[in-house]
Amino acid sequence: MLIIDCPFCGPRDEREFEYCGPYRERRPDNMDNLSESDFIDYLLVPENPEGVGQEFWWHKRGCGEWLLVVRDTRTHQILSTVEADAE
Amino acid sequence: MEKYSLYSLVRNSFTQHRDWSPAWITHDLKKNYDVIIIGGGGHGLATAYYLAKIHGVANITVLERGWLGGGNVARNTVTIRSNYLRQESIPFFIKSVEMYEGLSKELNFNLMHSRRSMIDIIQTYPKLREIKRKMYVMDIFGATYKPISVSEIRRRIPTLAGGGNDSRLPIIAGMVHPEGAVNRHDAVAWGYARAASSLGVEIHQNTKVNSLLRNDDGTIRGVSTVKGDVLADRVAVAVSGHTTQLTDTVGLRLPLRSFNLSAFVSEPVKPMIDVVVNCPDLGVYLSQTAKGELVIGGAPDPGQSFRRGTNQLVFERTVGAMLELFPSFKKLKLLRQWGGTVDIAPDASPIISETEIPGLYITAGWWGGYKAIPAGGLTFANLIATNTPHQLTKSFTLDRFETLDYILEPGTTTRV
Numbered sequence: 003m004l005i006i007d008c009p010f011c012g013p014r015d016e017r018e019f020e021y022c023g024p025y026r027e028r029r030p031d032n033m034d035n036l037s038e039s040d041f042i043d044y045l046l047v048p049e050n051p052e053g054v055g056q057e058f059w060w061h062k063r064g065c066g067e068w069l070l071v072v073r074d075t076r077t078h079q080i081l082s083t084v085e086a087d088a089e
Numbered sequence: 090m091e092k093y094s095l096y097s098l099v100r101n102s103f104t105q106h107r108d109w110s111p112a113w114i115t116h117d118l119k120k121n122y123d124v125i126i127i128g129g130g131g132h133g134l135a136t137a138y139y140l141a142k143i144h145g146v147a148n149i150t151v152l153e154r155g156w157l158g159g160g161n162v163a164r165n166t167v168t169i170r171s172n173y174l175r176q177e178s179i180p181f182f183i184k185s186v187e188m189y190e191g192l193s194k195e196l197n198f199n200l201m202h203s204r205r206s207m208i209d210i211i212q213t214y215p216k217l218r219e220i221k222r223k224m225y226v227m228d229i230f231g232a233t234y235k236p237i238s239v240s241e242i243r244r245r246i247p248t249l250a251g252g253g254n255d256s257r258l259p260i261i262a263g264m265v266h267p268e269g270a271v272n273r274h275d276a277v278a279w280g281y282a283r284a285a286s287s288l289g290v291e292i293h294q295n296t297k298v299n300s301l302l303r304n305d306d307g308t309i310r311g312v313s314t315v316k317g318d319v320l321a322d323r324v325a326v327a328v329s330g331h332t333t334q335l336t337d338t339v340g341l342r343l344p345l346r347s348f349n350l351s352a353f354v355s356e357p358v359k360p361m362i363d364v365v366v367n368c369p370d371l372g373v374y375l376s377q378t379a380k381g382e383l384v385i386g387g388a389p390d391p392g393q394s395f396r397r398g399t400n401q402l403v404f405e406r407t408v409g410a411m412l413e414l415f416p417s418f419k420k421l422k423l424l425r426q427w428g429g430t431v432d433i434a435p436d437a438s439p440i441i442s443e444t445e446i447p448g449l450y451i452t453a454g455w456w457g458g459y460k461a462i463p464a465g466g467l468t469f470a471n472l473i474a475t476n477t478p479h480q481l482t483k484s485f486t487l488d489r490f491e492t493l494d495y496i497l498e499p500g501t502t503t504r505v
Binding site for chain 1: 347394396401
């Protein structure tokens with residue numbers, strides 16, 4: 003079980019969180035300059051690291067914030083937890 | 090290949106079973122092959138066997154990182170079934186189930202295949218509607234999926250004491266899939282390895298592939314292993330959860346994510362369940378092995394994972410769900426647990442495809458690939474030998490994602 007150290011609520015167990023997929027950039031603004039294949043690549047091809055990767059977790063049953071968690075997929079050790087960029 | 094029979098068993102008993110010939114032959118790793126198959130699991134070995142047997146490709150090697158039968162072919166719940174939703178999937182899995190039924194004889198290896206029906210326990214109305222839809226589609230393509238009453242479920246599964254009218258989720262309906270079966274996972278790996286080896290396929294264990302190699306013109310050149318470079322014009326990747334780790338080395342990007350799927354095994358007890366019980370609303374399924382152990386499968390770990398352990402939360406949820414329906418299992422002790430790394434495509438359907446790199450083929454996205462081993466091997470061998478997809482898997486190619494033509498396949502444990 004993961005213990006995620008929410009920057010707002012402190013360490014809480016995995017049950018309070020919803021996994022929301024690997025990190026990816028925000029959807030590009032100028033879609034006109036983007037080719038169809040690049041956009042499908044953006045939509046479908048995720049990061050799949052064997053090792054340290056970034057992913058989104060939503061503190062669904064807590065403060066409701068989205069967090070960016072850096073986690074090692076081989077050991078499930080969490081290296082850092084910060085608020086996801088809310089631009 | 091020494092033929093296994095009652096006669097050979099009796100004959101070898103005279104020498105205290107000391108003179109059995111090895112099931113597969115060990116070779117020295119050569120520099121060149123016609124086809125390199127990465128991954129000596131069920132799919133890799135089956136592909137090698139059908140390539141040699143049907144397509145007459147002789148110079149094949151299977152490179153396995155660990156030992157035969159030590160990967161995901163042993164990290165599953167051996168459930169064989171063909172109750173799928175999509176018209177692309179059903180004929181493929183029907184073929185696979187049929188092939189499994191004749192496989193012990195074909196491979197001359199006792200797979201302990203046991204056809205025993207799968208019963209789905211339905212506890213919510215949305216699931217009932219979904220499962221009825223599945224029934225109608227399956228009926229068109231010739232797989233069997235029949236409704237049965239709650240009292241019939243309880244007659245066939247006497248230990249199913251939970252799910253009564255006063256419970257959180259009362260059982261409202263059931264479905265029986267008579268083709269459902271289980272068999273022995275090691276025997277599938279060993280049987281295919283032995284049959285492939287007798288056809289001249291070289292199997293190299295403890296030969297980890299570190300990266301793929303490309304020629305200057307972009308075509309595949311071979312692989313780089315811990316024992317040096319091995320070259321071939323055709324390289325097939327059949328490595329389950331680690332597919333992207335290999336394809337990343339030649340810059341091929343695939344729509345796959347890897348997850349950990351775990352299962353649990355109880356202590357052996359006397360026979361009490363002779364069907365595969367699936368509870369899609371609770372997210373647990375189980376069967377009893379010939380040895381008497383209960384094999385219990387649950388939901389995947391949230392978050393991508395390459396760890397082979399199990400998550401305590403998944404364990405609690407799976408066991409808790411099982412005890413809701415089978416309260417008497419509370420007394421059982423669990424002996425073993427394991428997790429396997431499986432990769433999943435955005436639509437949860439498999440990928441058997443050539444790639445943008447000429448000569449590189451992949452079979453991936455097998456979320457529950459054990460049941461697909463015979464047909465997966467057959468169709469993948471066809472693709473490698475002829476460079477055209479097999480009739481049964483022509484929809485499972487990578488180019489479906491270019492047009493977003495998903496084959497959405499919601500299952501027991503998929504999160505699609």
